[in-house]
Each structure stands twice: as C-alpha cells, then as structure tokens.
Amino acid sequence: MRTLGRLFALGALVSLPGGAAAGQSVLAAGGLGMPIDPVDARGRSLGSVGVGLFGTGLMPGDPVGAVDLAVPTITMTLQSVWLELREGTDANTVEGNRFPALGVSYPVSERGVVTLTYGGVFDQHWTQERPDTLHLEGNAVLPVVDRFTSDGGVSAARLGYAHRLSPRFAVGAAVGLFTGSSARLFTRTFDTLTVDVDIAAFANSGRWSYSGTILTVGALADIDDVVRAAGSFTWFGALEAEPRHGTEGVTRSYDMPLEFRAGVSARLATELSAALSLAWADWSGTGEDLATGSAGSTLAFGAGVEWEGATLFGKGLPLRAGWRRSELPFEVFGASASESGPNLGVGLLLLERADGLPLASMDFGAERGSRSVGPVTEHYWRSTLSFRVAGF
Amino acid sequence: MVTTPITIVDPLTFEVRLPWSEFASNLRIVGGYGKPAQTGTALLAHEFDNGLQARMLLRPGAYPTSVEVTDSLGNREEDHNISIISGSLWVTVDTTGVHHLGATDVRLDRLLEPWDARTATWALASESGGVQVPWSEPGGGAVERLRRLSWLPQGRDEILIGIDSVDVALLGDETVSERGLMVSIDNPGKLLHVPRVRMEVHVVPSINEDSTLVVPVDVTDLTYVYTPLAPPPSDIHLRAGGAPAWRSLFTFALPPSLPATGQVCVRTTCPVALTSARVNHASILLTTRPTDQAAFAPVDTMGVEVRGVLAPELLPKSPVTGPLFVDSLGLPSGTAVPAEAFRPGASRVVEVPITPIVRSLLAGASFRGFRPTPTVALMQLREPTSFGFASFVGPGQAGEPVLRLVLTISDPIGLP
Numbered sequence: 001m002r003t004l005g006r007l008f009a010l011g012a013l014v015s016l017p018g019g020a021a022a023g024q025s026v027l028a029a030g031g032l033g034m035p036i037d038p039v040d041a042r043g044r045s046l047g048s049v050g051v052g053l054f055g056t057g058l059m060p061g062d063p064v065g066a067v068d069l070a071v072p073t074i075t076m077t078l079q080s081v082w083l084e085l086r087e088g089t090d091a092n093t094v095e096g097n098r099f100p101a102l103g104v105s106y107p108v109s110e111r112g113v114v115t116l117t118y119g120g121v122f123d124q125h126w127t128q129e130r131p132d133t134l135h136l137e138g139n140a141v142l143p144v145v146d147r148f149t150s151d152g153g154v155s156a157a158r159l160g161y162a163h164r165l166s167p168r169f170a171v172g173a174a175v176g177l178f179t180g181s182s183a184r185l186f187t188r189t190f191d192t193l194t195v196d197v198d199i200a201a202f203a204n205s206g207r208w209s210y211s212g213t214i215l216t217v218g219a220l221a222d223i224d225d226v227v228r229a230a231g232s233f234t235w236f237g238a239l240e241a242e243p244r245h246g247t248e249g250v251t252r253s254y255d256m257p258l259e260f261r262a263g264v265s266a267r268l269a270t271e272l273s274a275a276l277s278l279a280w281a282d283w284s285g286t287g288e289d290l291a292t293g294s295a296g297s298t299l300a301f302g303a304g305v306e307w308e309g310a311t312l313f314g315k316g317l318p319l320r321a322g323w324r325r326s327e328l329p330f331e332v333f334g335a336s337a338s339e340s341g342p343n344l345g346v347g348l349l350l351l352e353r354a355d356g357l358p359l360a361s362m363d364f365g366a367e368r369g370s371r372s373v374g375p376v377t378e379h380y381w382r383s384t385l386s387f388r389v390a391g392f
Numbered sequence: 393m394v395t396t397p398i399t400i401v402d403p404l405t406f407e408v409r410l411p412w413s414e415f416a417s418n419l420r421i422v423g424g425y426g427k428p429a430q431t432g433t434a435l436l437a438h439e440f441d442n443g444l445q446a447r448m449l450l451r452p453g454a455y456p457t458s459v460e461v462t463d464s465l466g467n468r469e470e471d472h473n474i475s476i477i478s479g480s481l482w483v484t485v486d487t488t489g490v491h492h493l494g495a496t497d498v499r500l501d502r503l504l505e506p507w508d509a510r511t512a513t514w515a516l517a518s519e520s521g522g523v524q525v526p527w528s529e530p531g532g533g534a535v536e537r538l539r540r541l542s543w544l545p546q547g548r549d550e551i552l553i554g555i556d557s558v559d560v561a562l563l564g565d566e567t568v569s570e571r572g573l574m575v576s577i578d579n580p581g582k583l584l585h586v587p588r589v590r591m592e593v594h595v596v597p598s599i600n601e602d603s604t605l606v607v608p609v610d611v612t613d614l615t616y617v618y619t620p621l622a623p624p625p626s627d628i629h630l631r632a633g634g635a636p637a638w639r640s641l642f643t644f645a646l647p648p649s650l651p652a653t654g655q656v657c658v659r660t661t662c663p664v665a666l667t668s669a670r671v672n673h674a675s676i677l678l679t680t681r682p683t684d685q686a687a688f689a690p691v692d693t694m695g696v697e698v699r700g701v702l703a704p705e706l707l708p709k710s711p712v713t714g715p716l717f718v719d720s721l722g723l724p725s726g727t728a729v730p731a732e733a734f735r736p737g738a739s740r741v742v743e744v745p746i747t748p749i750v751r752s753l754l755a756g757a758s759f760r761g762f763r764p765t766p767t768v769a770l771m772q773l774r775e776p777t778s779f780g781f782a783s784f785v786g787p788g789q790a791g792e793p794v795l796r797l798v799l800t801i802s803d804p805i806g807l808p
Contacts (some may be wrong), residue, residue, distance in 0.1 A: 030550050031808055114653065136407045136798060146403060184805045186401045190672065197745045198717070199673040202800035208807060248804045290808050292400060 016317055024084060026126070026376050027337055031293055031330025032239070032254065032286070033122035034151055036100050037300075038062075040077045041386035045345020045365035047302025047322030049279040050388070051218065052263020056104035056357070058388075060119040061261060064172030064218040066105045067162035072359060073390035075103045082381040089334075098123070100384075108161075115160040115174065123152040124182045134190075137234040142199075143191035150184035154210045154239065171219045177240055178212035198222035207374050212256070215238035231262040253278040257286035258281060271309040275322070277302060283329035293331045300326035304343065333374035341369020341380075359391040402640050403802040404659050410651045413788040416796040418767075419787060421625050422708040425637040426776035429615035430508045433481075433585035436498075436577045437618065444583065444687040446618035447532055447549065447576040448483075449503065451668040453590050453610035456609060461597045461605070473598035476564070479555035479609070480592050483575060484687065485734045486585040486691060487549045495542045495805065496577050500538065501535035503572035509613030514746040531617060532574045540578075555645045572613070585691050585779070589614055622652050622688050622781070626790060629681060632696045634688065634773035634781035639708075641701060641772040644753055650797070665697045667754055673798035674750035675743045676770075678784040679791030690731040690780035695773030697726030698746045704767040712769055716748045729782060739785075742772070743796065750797070788790060 001277050028034040039050045041313040046053065050061045057065035058075045068079070079098040084091060095299035101119035130146040164288050184206050190199035218232030236256030263277030277303035287295030304322020311317050325340035341357050345365035367372030428435075437446035458472040482502065489696070505528060508518035517533060518525045527533035533696035538559055543551045553575070555563070563571060595605045622638075625631055649663035656664060665671075676698065683689040689794065700713035715724035727744045752764040785791040 133404050136405075144405070146401075148401065182807075184807075186403070186799055186802065186805055188403050188672075189406065197673065197675060197743055199798055200671075200747055200748075201671050202405070202670075202802070203806050204401065204403075204802050205667075206807075249806055252807050291806065292808055297721035298678070 028126040030332035034121035035125035041363035041384040043321035044119040046275045046304030046385045049277045049326035051261045060117040063160040063174040064162045069105045071391040073105045075100045077386045084379045111164045124153040149185045155180040174216045176214035181209040183207045186191040207244045208241040229264045234259040238389045254289045257281040296331045298327040318347040320345040324342040335374045337373040339371035343367045399803045405800040408797045410795040416642045422643045423638040428635045434616040436584040439580040440583040451572040453612040453614035471597040475596045478594045481553040482549040500539040501574040505533035506569035509615045514617040514619035577580045590699040628786035630784040632782045635776035637775035644766040667750045668797045673747040678793040679730045681735045694729045694782045695726045702768040736775040
C-alpha cells in the first residue's frame, strides 16, 4: 500500500498578498482548501472563534468588535506553523508562515467606526508527490515522480461599519468580495539515469481567479462590563472560480454556507475573565458542487481565561490560556477531520490612552494540537503574532 | 483506492514507434561539407582497399628568433643570435586503426608548387574565388624527395622524420608560397590515421655554443589530399560524417494522430492526437551498418546529431539550426556510436534524440529563434572531424529508421 504520508511533501510556504497563502497541511488538499480562521493572537490564545471577547478587535469575521476603537487603528496578524505529518513509521516535518489578516479602522463619529479588513479564507497551498515506475519498450524500468502542486488560495476584502447604539448595545455590518487565485500544476519527471536519453517532463497546469460577495452582520451586548455577548451571521454568495491564462474548462461556482458565530465573555474577578465561543456552518451545499469529495456541517468551539494582573516594566502583560476544537469542512481521502488542542498566550500593552484604549500593543499565542484524517495524523505547533498601532 | 489529486489527473505514459514511411520522406544524401584541413588530423594511404591514395601536406609556422639560455655564470639570458641547424617532424599514428601490421615505408617530400591548405585536394593545389589551380600532377604536384624511412608500428605510435639544415632553412622562408612538406607512404594496402603532427627545430645559441636546444614550431597548416572520393551511397542508406562531410537530409511528415490500443484507448480517444504538450521524448532509432568501403570506416567513436535545415530551398548550402542539445560546457551533444558498430556483423540500434524538433513542429512555434522547418539533417557532431563516416540502414530495409515517441496523456487539471 502506498503511504499517504510520503505522498505529501509540503514545501516552503509563500505569503500571498491576499493572505490566503501558506498551506501546510494534508487537509489543504481537500475541497476548496484549508479554512483560515479570522482570529488574531489574543483570540487564538483564548480558544475563541472570533467574537464576544472583551475589549476591541479588528478582525474580518467580527464586524462589530471594532465599535469602541475611538482612534484610527491598524492591526496585522502573522502566523507560523510547524507541522509533523505521520503515517505509520513515515514522518515528514514542514514549517511555514501565513499572513491571515490585516485591518484598518477609522472612527467617523462618536459612535461609528468604519473598518477595512483583508484576510485569508481558504489556504490551497500544498504539494503531493508520488514515485512510480514505468515499463517502456526496451527499458526495463523507468522511475518517474508525479508531482501535483497547488498554490494560492481564496481571500476576502471587507468594508464594514460598526455603530454603538447604546452603552450596552452595538451593531455592525460588513460587505466584501472574494479575491485571490490559485494555480495547479501537475508534472511527471522521468529519472533518465537508467536510460540512455533524456526524457522531458510532462506538465499540465491550470489557473483560476476567485470572485464572489460576502455580507456579515453582527451585534454585541455588554452588561456592566461584567458580561459581553456577541454574535455574527455571514452570508457568502457563491464563490466563482474563473479559468485564466488558457486554462481548460468553464467558470465553476461553489455554493457557500451561512456561517454563525457567537461568543460570550464574563469577568470572574477584577483582573480575571473567561471567554466561551462557538461557530457553526453547513458546508454540505458546497460539497455538492465539488467534483470530488464532499463536505458537511462544521462546529468549532473553544474557551479560555485571561488574567490581566501581570506587568512587565510597568506595562500590562495579560496572560491567556484556552482550548479549542474545530471541525474541518472538506473530506480528505474520503474522511472528515477535526483539530483540537490547548492554547497559551501573552500580550504586551506598550501604550494606552487614559481611558484604557490600547494605542500600541502586541499579542502572541501558541497552539499545540493534532488532527487525523484517514491514516495520516498531523501534530502541529502554531504561533500567532498580532500587532496593533493606533492614534496616529 | 484512495482518491488524491494525482489519481484524479491519472497520467499515463506510453510509447509509440513509427516506421519511416509514417513520419519521413524525401531522403537525400549530400556530401561536401567542410574540408579535411578542418579536421586537424591527417591520413596516409597507398592503394588501400579500393585504391585509396592519401597524402599529408603541412606547413610550419614561424621559426623562433631567440631562445632563453643559461650562460657560464648561470644567468638566464635571451639570445637573439641563434642558428637553426636541423629539424624533426613527429607524426603520431593512431595505432588502433592501423591496417596491416608490418613495416611501412614513409616518405618525406618538399612541395614545390604554391598551395592552400584550406582548399587543397588531390587534384587542386588551391581554389579561391572560383579560380581553381590544379597541381602539375595530382596528389601534390612536383616534389623534392627529402627522406625515406621504414616505420614499424610495434611499440611506437610516432614516426620521427629528421630534416637537415638546408631543408629546414627552405621551410622557414615565409615569403615562399610553395613552402611545405608532404608525407606519404609507399606500401600498397596501407592506411594510417594521423591524429597529430608536431615539428621542432634544433637551435644552437651564441651563448653556450656547446648546447643544442630543441624548440617546438607550430604546424600552422595541416591537411591531407586523397583520391578517390567516397562514392555516393550505392543503395538506400543514411550517411553522416567524413571529410568533406556527408549529411542525410529528410523531411518530417508527422501524422496528426497515432495508433494506440489497450489502456491508452480506455483513457482517451483513439487514435491519439499527437500534440506538442504530450511528447516527452522523440528520437530516431537508427541501425548501424558496415561502411561500404573499409577505407571510410570510422576508426573512432562517431558523434551524430540531427539539426533542422533552415532554408531547404538552398540545399545543399542551407544553414542548419544550432545543436538540439549541449553538454555542461555548452558544446554540442549528440549520440556517440562506437566505431565497432560499423564493422561487419556488429550492427546495432542507436538512438538519436530529436525531441525539440518534433515538439516545435507539432507546436508550429519557433525553435531557437527560427520557425521550424520539417527538413532536417542527420550529421556528425562538429563536422568534419574524421575521415570515416557513419552508415545506417535506410528506408524500406530491415532495420530502417524508426521514430520513437514517448508520450504522456492526462485528464485536464481542474478544481475540486
């Protein structure tokens, strides 16, 4: 039996402008790719799926989290992954980087903030290799290596507006467009050391660009700075994949799910809070549009705690811990997969306004988890680093 | 079976071999490319095989005008007052190609008629601008006998021919256009291949007159004249190489589709459309055959290649494309065929790759800046480099040229 672990040689990762780059998992080969959660380092540390955290945030999937950003703000999140693929005794280790999200906000009134975010939606970067042998006339055995490379992914740019209706209640909405492109290349190279002549590689490739619309609405409620509850609905229009550069075939259209996210945070003590969140989406419609494989509904949930009592050189040093579990939408090798694992994180509040609004901060989160699909098990370390600069 | 992206593409590589009549036509064997002087080698023969006569002509370069010597005090000095008292000619013989062992009578003559190494032939002393100047008698014209010696090949691959002071002086006069030496052999049935010739003069300096110094002199002109020329192929076969060189010219007529059976036809429509993208490898399989005349049999490995003919309407003067393949040094790379393959009973099939030509013909695109032409030439690498030429079985005979194609088909690349 051919070992799947060896089939997938995951190469160096490349950041794309859209952020939907840097695949590092066998799972990226399933369906439309590996979903990229629009969650920053603080959210990662708390096991969050992206909404309902205390404070302010500027992430693609949360249109209302920026409502209290009273000064212009820029955020950026970077991610690194170290992954070990294992199947039986075969193992392969890879690492790579992502650029999951970039956000800009600008307060347009005392209660309203405009946001612009750009982030990855699906990661489609992966490589599959398969050694094989051929028998041609006159050549007993001709070794070949088949290599299938997918590069690129789906990203989304969103323009949003968040408005605080009252001290306890805020709403937000964002509209966006799918962007990005992917390229797929199959090559068969011949090991001509065993024959007298060179045999040129066979190549077959395709390239597609993505488009589509996105609408997200959300709301949050605060109860005396003790409890925050938030939720969002995201409606994805059909994801269109248009062939480019002479690629054969017609434009493909993928039905996309309605996605629901909800989260709640509660203050347990003056400097201690807890967060709980979940996300749900039904990808079965997308699965019906796939030529191969299928998809189903996914549930992601997580919880965490944050302690804000620590300081470093007089600066706030919040410490975080959490746990999260996510189901992945697309089947790979005929099986569905999920990932889960604990998270740890720390923040550093470099500068803040008198009212406590962060003007410069950085957050770091580390996750250790695993996921299995068919005979392959992946163990990963994922680090997420977020920066925020505001008030300029 | 587990479905993976590669299994969805499902590539299939297979091989097809086409007989000559299904891929080529209009075979022509054309000779006359290059001159023996370009080989940098020489040939000596006397009534060999079919009566082959071959003589080596050479002309030395400028003699030294000074030498560096050590005086009685041990100091190194440049001495411009020197005397050239004699010379030596060293003729290296390829002993692996020596036919008929035994003593060979070697003759050294001084040429007495003006000659041009680049254009000299058995009949002509020179040819320039359409003006042909024949030798007064074929084979080098009138000569003055200088030396005659007997050479035995055992244990030695160099023939040493001494030149006395008078003859050395005459040879050194660069104002004389008939300046030159001719080396020949007198034994009927002999053939010697000469890969290298070198000359040296013996110099007595004015400082330290007791010593004689041996100073090498460049052989600036080296060629050979021979008769008769190799006749055109007596039957239909391919020929490449020689000096002047032969080329086998033919025209590709690639079919739009290829016959296939079995698994290939399960995967795609048969016959299979022949496209550039599907061709991984294309080559011509040639079967070697003994050279018609032993005199023209290769004595060393022959490199052969195929190049595109850029202007078939100008043949035989048409330029050809650059080499299809080059080695790590950027030099043309072809198929090496050992000399043994052209001996009776030693025929073998050799493969000459032509993938770029077939791909460009199928794509209709330019190749190395030129539009592809279906006319190609089978020729020797870096022609002319050898007197002997390669012979291959021609169309319509057992072992005729075959086009070998390795192709890969796959399903289109798509999104999941």
